[in-house]
Amino acid sequence: MAVPLFNLAPDITVSRLCLGTMTFGEQNSLPQSFELLDKAFDSGINFFDSAEMYPVPQRSETQGRSEEYLGRWIRSRNIPRDRVVLATKVSGPSGQMTWIRNGPESLDSRNIAEAIDNSLRRLQSDYIDLYQVHWPDRYVPMFGETEYDESRIYSSVSFEEQLAALDRAIGAGKVCGPAR
Numbered sequence: 001m002a003v004p005l006f007n008l009a010p011d012i013t014v015s016r017l018c019l020g021t022m023t024f025g026e027q028n029s030l031p032q033s034f035e036l037l038d039k040a041f042d043s044g045i046n047f048f049d050s051a052e053m054y055p056v057p058q059r060s061e062t063q064g065r066s067e068e069y070l071g072r073w074i075r076s077r078n079i080p081r082d083r084v085v086l087a088t089k090v091s092g093p094s095g096q097m098t099w100i101r102n103g104p105e106s107l108d109s110r111n112i113a114e115a116i117d118n119s120l121r122r123l124q125s126d127y128i129d130l131y132q133v134h135w136p137d138r139y140v141p142m143f144g145e146t147e148y149d150e151s152r153i154y155s156s157v158s159f160e161e162q163l164a165a166l167d168r169a170i171g172a173g174k175v176c177g178p179a180r
Helices: 032-041 065-076 109-123 161-170
Strands: 007-011 012-013 018-020 047-049 085-090 130-133
Touching: 012 085, 018 032, 032 065, 065 109, 085 109, 109 161, 130 161
Parallel strands: 018 047, 047 085, 085 130
Antiparallel strands: 007 012
16 A cells, blocks of 8 residues: 655645654664665655754764665665655754764854755755754753753854755755745
8 A cells, every 4th residue: 555645845745654764874774774765665655854963873973874875775776856755954053963063053054055065965866855954053952851941042043044044055956945
């Protein structure tokens, strides 16, 4: 039985199920990842999610490997790019992952542009269908924290700068916009 499809946007039809790849390259080897991707695709799943920081647990030695495995799978299977919908994410500031653009220190336009280019390279793709901010460039309770701590607020990059960077990526054809 094929997985049902729906319109994520006017020009993007996705399967109702999306296969996340956050374990590819750490808990799942390349052959295991390819097997999972093959089974999903053969079942009608065309929507695949990754992130520049994956796999988890995150380590400098494996950072980006999930995107790499996904890109290698598409290439090795000769799947036309328009048959899959690729989603990935940019990491926001983190004192923990210093190997990703120095933390990154901020989610400014330079960091967003660099993250997009790196993801495109790892995915071996000319464009990303759905690009997401994994977490914002401002303090929010994360990873099991339940209380908001005002003392942890820091100066952050404006939403306007971040949206302008994403708009430039759409204009350059690196990320799909409202219409492809």
